[in-house]
């Protein structure tokens with residue numbers, strides 16, 4: 001079965017943060033879908049998404065949310081598909097609220113929690129790619145190449161100017 005990744009976010013306003021995850025999956029040739037799903041505003045959509053995630057072949061769900069970020073945890077409560085949580089930077093508390101909401105899951109309902117903001121979204125996509133690379137040689141080769149290019153782009157000495 002082709003492995004697909006779901007990218008979900010609580011609001012359209014999360015897209016500027018989450019779009020880097022979609023761009024990276026695109027770059028690695030990993031099939032993905034992008035949806036707005038909110039535990040608070042669209043609870044029925046959340047349940048339907050989580051309940052069908054495994055049977056639709058999702059390898060992982062990258063879930064970004066800000067503030068009272070219940071989305072990743074509620075997804076994890078309803079599916080065994082691994083959930084990678086991205087705390088979106090909030091206006092009031094700079095994303096610390098999002099981070100703590102996502103990371104403090106009760107024992108038994110795991111959510112992989114990433115850094116606040118676009119760096120976290122990028123790492124969630126890289127993590128999903130690494131998971132898929134375990135059984136997909138083409139993705140493994142692209143991920144290795146991406147990592148090598150990242151290393152090559154780092155200068156050995158600082159520009160002291």
Ligand SMILES: Nc1c(C(=O)O)ncn1[C@@H]1O[C@H](COP(=O)(O)O)[C@@H](O)[C@H]1O
Nearest residue numbers: 010011013038039040065066069070071
């Ligand atoms: N944290 C959640 C959830 C959820 O966890 O289900 N649904 C929306 N939101 C968040 O509310 C913030 C503000 O949303 P608006 O910009 O739409 O007011 C967003 O960062 C979103 O992720």
